Amino acid sequence: MSGTNRRELAKAAADGAGPAVVLVEPQLGENIGTCARAMLNCGLTDLRLVRPRDGWPNEKAVSASAGATLVLDRARVFETTADAIADLHKVYATTARPRDMVKPVLTAKAAAQEMRAHHSAGRQVGLLFGPERTGLFNDDLALAESLITIPLNPGFSSLNLAQGVLLVCYEWYQTGDIPPDSFLFTGNSRPATKAELVNLFEHLEAELDGTGFYTSEEKRPSMVRNVRNMLQRAHMTEQEVRTFHGIIAALVGRKKQRRQEG
Amino acid sequence: MSGTNRRELAKAAADGAGPAVVLVEPQLGENIGTCARAMLNCGLTDLRLVRPRDGWPNEKAVSASAGATLVLDRARVFETTADAIADLHKVYATTARPRDMVKPVLTAKAAAQEMRAHHSAGRQVGLLFGPERTGLFNDDLALAESLITIPLNPGFSSLNLAQGVLLVCYEWYQTGDIPPDSFLFTGNSRPATKAELVNLFEHLEAELDGTGFYTSEEKRPSMVRNVRNMLQRAHMTEQEVRTFHGIIAALVGRKKQRRQEG
Numbered sequence: 001m002s003g004t005n006r007r008e009l010a011k012a013a014a015d016g017a018g019p020a021v022v023l024v025e026p027q028l029g030e031n032i033g034t035c036a037r038a039m040l041n042c043g044l045t046d047l048r049l050v051r052p053r054d055g056w057p058n059e060k061a062v063s064a065s066a067g068a069t070l071v072l073d074r075a076r077v078f079e080t081t082a083d084a085i086a087d088l089h090k091v092y093a094t095t096a097r098p099r100d101m102v103k104p105v106l107t108a109k110a111a112a113q114e115m116r117a118h119h120s121a122g123r124q125v126g127l128l129f130g131p132e133r134t135g136l137f138n139d140d141l142a143l144a145e146s147l148i149t150i151p152l153n154p155g156f157s158s159l160n161l162a163q164g165v166l167l168v169c170y171e172w173y174q175t176g177d178i179p180p181d182s183f184l185f186t187g188n189s190r191p192a193t194k195a196e197l198v199n200l201f202e203h204l205e206a207e208l209d210g211t212g213f214y215t216s217e218e219k220r221p222s223m224v225r226n227v228r229n230m231l232q233r234a235h236m237t238e239q240e241v242r243t244f245h246g247i248i249a250a251l252v253g254r255k256k257q258r259r260q261e262g
Numbered sequence: 263m264s265g266t267n268r269r270e271l272a273k274a275a276a277d278g279a280g281p282a283v284v285l286v287e288p289q290l291g292e293n294i295g296t297c298a299r300a301m302l303n304c305g306l307t308d309l310r311l312v313r314p315r316d317g318w319p320n321e322k323a324v325s326a327s328a329g330a331t332l333v334l335d336r337a338r339v340f341e342t343t344a345d346a347i348a349d350l351h352k353v354y355a356t357t358a359r360p361r362d363m364v365k366p367v368l369t370a371k372a373a374a375q376e377m378r379a380h381h382s383a384g385r386q387v388g389l390l391f392g393p394e395r396t397g398l399f400n401d402d403l404a405l406a407e408s409l410i411t412i413p414l415n416p417g418f419s420s421l422n423l424a425q426g427v428l429l430v431c432y433e434w435y436q437t438g439d440i441p442p443d444s445f446l447f448t449g450n451s452r453p454a455t456k457a458e459l460v461n462l463f464e465h466l467e468a469e470l471d472g473t474g475f476y477t478s479e480e481k482r483p484s485m486v487r488n489v490r491n492m493l494q495r496a497h498m499t500e501q502e503v504r505t506f507h508g509i510i511a512a513l514v515g516r517k518k519q520r521r522q523e524g
Contacts, residue, residue, distance in 0.1 A: 038425070040415060040418045041414045041415055041418055041419060041420075041421060041425075042414060042415060043414075043415040066420060066422075067418070067420075068418065100449050100450075101447070101449065102446065102447065102448050102449065102451065102497075102498075102499050102502065103446070103447050104444055104445070104446050104447075104497075105444060105445055105446070105447045106443065106444040107440070107441065107442075107443050107444070109436070109443070110443035110444050146444075147447070149441070150432075151435060151436060151440035151441055152303045152304060152305075152432070152435060153302060153303055153304060153305040153435070156302045156303055156329070156330065157303060158303075158328060158329075159303060160328075162425075163300070163303075163425070163428055166425055166428065166429070167428070167429070167432055170412075170414070170429055170432075173413060173414060173415070174371070174413060178369070178413035179369065179411065179413055180369075181368065181369050181371065181372035182366055182367060182368040182369065182372050182408075183366070183367055184364065184365070184366050184367070185363070185364065185365050185366075185367045185409070186364050187362050187363070187364065188362075189364065235364075235366075236364075237364050240364065
């Protein structure tokens with residue numbers, strides 16, 4: 001899955017007022033880089049680092065980011081989690097388990113919808129992610145309004161940091177202006193008109209008449225309907241209708257040829 | 263995000279009748295391992311490999327799988343894509359662009375819902391993923407009914423193989439029996455009853471009477487209501503109500519003490 005366009009990328013960055021992603025004590029530079037990549041995949045650019053173990057900037061983050069340098073270049077480093085989130089109105093913390101805390105727990109999707117509502121109302125929101133090995137500290141969790149849980153196989157729910165960032169940011173992106181759930185890609189062609197389709201059906205039916213395909217005149221109407229139904233499920237383009245005319249002609253021609261040879 | 267439980271894991275594996283994941287010509291063993299991990303995260307175990315470049319089994323896949331060896335142990339190797347999908351009823355191909363083909367294109371979420379419907383009707387479904395660098399071959403795409411597109415930042419939509427597998431399988435998992443969108447985690451405690459809350463409110467209001475907090479007897483009822491509303495938004499547990507009684511007592515005690523000292 002590829003696809004990069006400088007102009008679109010710059011646009012996404014300019015629009016980058018979505019949630020901030022706050023990584024608390026990230027250990028590996030590679031993970032910071034893959035998180036930046038996942039963020040930009042989802043149109044997010046506001047990366048904040050609290051006490052990154054190996055300092056900042058970090059060359060390994062750059063090489064692991066697959067070109068998401070725009071996010072890394074803007075990343076800001078903070079001494080405490082409280083500093084990193086000081087300007088935010090709502091903060092969501094990701095953790096495998098709520099531990100011994102009384103907290104609302106939201107699925108990633110529900111959190112994304114809530115974040116979108118806050119965002120639309122002009123509020124700044126942020127996502128907290130903890131260190132790779134331990135997850136967030138309890139003091140950091142207590143700074144968040146809500147916890148996010150990602151519904152996954154309870155028997156094997158371990159994600160690496162970038163996978164967690166990707167899934168939560170993906171859900172954020174899905175609440176935005178995305179393509180329709182499904183459409184038929186037709187390239188340079190266009191869907192056939194009904195007139196073109198009926199013309200094709202009649203061509204086929206005329207060629208089938210007299211071949212014995214229609215077992216009786218009585219059954220012909222229902223057989224015609226069944227084939228028309230089947231062919232319409234193919235959602236043919238104008239080009240494909242012409243191809244199908246060609247298929248019919250070729251098959252008829254071969255039969256005629258065989259008859260002549262026979 | 264961690265959490266592994268052998269019994270749950272075995273259960274997920276036994277239930278593993280979800281979509282097959284077919285990797286066509288995967289290049290790196292690491293990527294096969296991280297794909298297996300992403301699959302098991304989402305309860306899927308049917309991995310099929312078409313001509314893996316570095317042969318099979320592959321040690322690097324095992325070490326990258328973070329323990330998803332159950333998926334790797336069951337993986338099957340095929341010589342052609344057609345062989346790998348022979349028993350499937352519906353196949354969805356993932357590709358960045360539909361190229362020059364007339365195909366229905368579904369978002370990952372819409373595809374997941376369609377797959378779930380097929381699955382519930384007893385049909386076998388599968389997901390095709392192409393080689394890391396090139397994506398699926400056109401001949402492979404022509405074996406699939408539909409294409410899957412993952413809605414992401416159009417300016418930066420490049421995902422690695424395991425990230426693509428994770429997002430599509432994640433959407434599959436979301437169509438299953440997952441936890442509610444949100445709930446309040448209360449650990450070993452339970453939500454306070456209304457009687458406990460009203461008792462707390464009355465304790466607080468009684469202690470505030472005579473302190474000058476209520477600026478006038480006329481304003482008292484609305485001030486009481488405002489504070490009751492605020493405190494109810496905290497959704498206190500029974501334990502927290504007791505804690506709050508303690509806070510009130512402590513503050514009153516400190517004031518009394520200060521008065522005695524003063």
